[in-house]
Amino acid sequence: AQTVTQSQPEMSVQEAETVTLSCTYDTSESDYYLFWYKQPPSRQMILVIRQEAYKQQNATENRFSVNFQKAAKSFSLKISDSQLGDAAMYFCAFIQGAQKLVFGQGTRLTINP
């Protein structure tokens, strides 16, 4: 069974600084996708970034980038120049085929002004 583990229940960072959220996953598949979703308080889940497993190049989206280590089954999210609006729960998720997303437990990110 596929599993996703986020070992940091909470993280905090000073505004304008950089923070890295960790994620590991377990799968026997070779073709899959990984995602980071953001869930602000009482608001909907928003896709932050995605990574195709067959691509070696790490995905980037503006201030958000990932460090994808396929052999280690690691998929961390780096947020540069943190902003107050980045405060949210962040979920790492895995999908194989067009089926269900498997989510980690989440990391609550606090931005200190």
Next chain:
Amino acid sequence: DTGVSQDPRHKITKRGQNVTFRCDPISEHNRLYWYRQTLGQGPEFLTYFQNEAQLEKSRLLSDRFSAERPKGSFSTLEIQRTEQGDSAMYLCASSLDYQPQHFGDGTRLSIL
């Protein structure tokens, strides 16, 4: 693109009552997913549809739960004889084939 719409946003009911939630996906999306999220946890998969066909159901989906997607458009999730443990946020998501899933705001169910 009006996004995924869920109704109601919040449902409060007494234990033992039946409840039904509705999800309207993004109009061109052929896949629709239901997840359940309890406080402080990540969402857990319940079931998904491709068009009107229900293709997979989680073991979390007991026989008190039923989901439908008539005509491959909106979907309903019904819970019969609600229990305390059913209290959660029920999230709906939709996608076009293998594209990323887009989530709705969710329906928060509170069982008294």
